[in-house]
């Protein structure tokens with residue numbers, strides 16, 4: 001079967017798989033503790049796709065053109081024996097990139113080595129500031145900064161380099177940390193990426209005033225450390241790449257709000273409950289778990305996914321400012337980043 005294209009001729013090349021809706025942080029821009037408190041009901045284990053189901057559905061997606069996989073959550077390292085799933089996925093011959101996004105809280109040296117040995121290729125670790133006090137308030141559970149910094153070193157030492165460090169920049173909250181972060185990660189071999197604050201889900205109280213446009217962010221860095229643009233590594237790459245002119249390394253910016261990149265978006269997402277979403281800002285999805293568990297054949301699953309992809313019209317970020325009403329969106333902790 002040929003690779004399906006959507007209504008904007010976009011291929012299906014990348015699959016992001018959320019392996020759990022649980023997280024050990026409560027970042028206000030994703031999972032505010034007011035909404036995800038002690039009484040919140042997370043998905044029961046029986047509702048989560050099993051490793052065997054994830055492996056099977058991923059194989060079907062690769063027959064439709066998927067070549068890149070990213071494991072997300074919630075916090076994916078909360079899923080027990082995750083290295084076992086990684087080993088299963090790493091054996092799929094068509095997959096040429098297998099990565100994971102984590103908050104680093106559970107990423108010890110031993111875990112990093114286990115993930116690497118299982119076949120994980122790359123890792124992105126979220127870190128929004130180097131100010132321990134601000135960090136503890138931004139993760140909502142007072143988790144200490146030091147342990148996340150150590151997790152970056154563990155990942156690097158385990159050979160998951162270059163580690164990408166993802167910083168969500170919220171104006172008036174942590175934008176004063178941009179230059180300290182840049183100074184810290186220069187010459188480190190790690191790639192610092194600045195993510196524009198996005199209106200994911202419905203619960204982070206997003207407003208445009210809190211967005212620091214990447215062009216302004218890059219100007220702040222350029223004033224202290226001259227930078228120049230780099231070409232993208234591959235079509236549809238999410239981050240725009242820049243390098244320090246003095247050779248101190250690379251940074252990236254993810255400009256979903258001010259410079260949307262929907263025209264090249266080849267990403268699909270599967271929630272931990274097995275729902276297919278064709279956009280990070282989706283307000284609905286397509287259930288894959290039911291056909292998976294009612295003995296649909298691989299061909300039937302291929303037809304289903306291909307049909308849904310061909311109907312895909314998603315361009316949320318490109319249309320963000322033109323929409324009068326925005327339907328309720330699926331929370332990011334369900335869809336995965």
Ligand code: SF4
Pocket residue numbers: 261262265266267278279280281314315316317318
């Ligand atoms: S807003 Fe949706 S369609 Fe646009 S780049 Fe993001 S995930 Fe892709």
